[in-house]
Amino acid sequence: MDGEAIYQRIQTGILERRLLPGAKLAEERLAEVTGVSRTKIRQVLARLAHERVVTLIPNRGAYVARPSVEEAREMFETRRLIEPALVAKLCLQATPENIAVLREHIAKEQLARQKDDLRSIIRLSGEFHIHLVDMVSTGILTRVIRELTSLTCLIITLYDKPTAPACPQSEHTDLVDLIEAGDAEGARQHMLDHLLHIERTLALEGELQAAPDFEAIFAD
Ligand SMILES: [Zn+2]
Secondary structure (H helix, E strand, O other): OOHHHHHHHHHHHHHOOOOOOOOEEOHHHHHHHHOOOHHHHHHHHHHHHHOOOEEEEOOOEEEEOOOOHHHHHHHHHHHHHHHHHHHHHHHHHOOHHHHHHHHHHHHHHHHHHHOOOHHHHHHHHHHHHHHHHHOOOOOHHHHHHHHHHHHHHHHHHHHEOOOOOOOOHHHHHHHHHHHHHOOHHHHHHHHHHHHHHHHHHEOHHHHHOOOOOHHHHOOO
């Protein structure tokens, strides 16, 4: 297995919630399982750390990141700045092949939902957004969105309310309808609402009040 493959496996592990926030990524163990040198593992971990998906702690090693509430909010803010503009652009240039790829992807999401396969639902939700950017980007934005999608998955895992897993299916379908119709303004607004909707389903407010009540703890 080469570095790129290991990198992608770790990304997928995060998308599928097999690797949870705070999980230790021991170099030795990863080298053993993948059959590559610890130097190579260290390079992959450094890349993931650069993308903020992994946290490196000196003398302790690498851990799957635990984004803070502030980071989660900023991440959604960034996606709101990028993705609505991106789908508006796609509306003006989408080919019938693009629409077919998106419809096929939605069918996969639907199937995962029918099977109640949570891992696949979350991974496919993220991949839908990567497909969209792939269709208009030469690679630079794809990289940015791919990184943000991994972070979003970590954030959903950390702050999800049990009732709201990943993107609502119907919103992806509506978005593809708008893209197919070439409705750039409609698609832009829809993506903005969709991202706000995901952010609102997360329990980001609750975390802010999570500081311990020291007065109560040390009363008398
Ligand atoms: Zn979505």
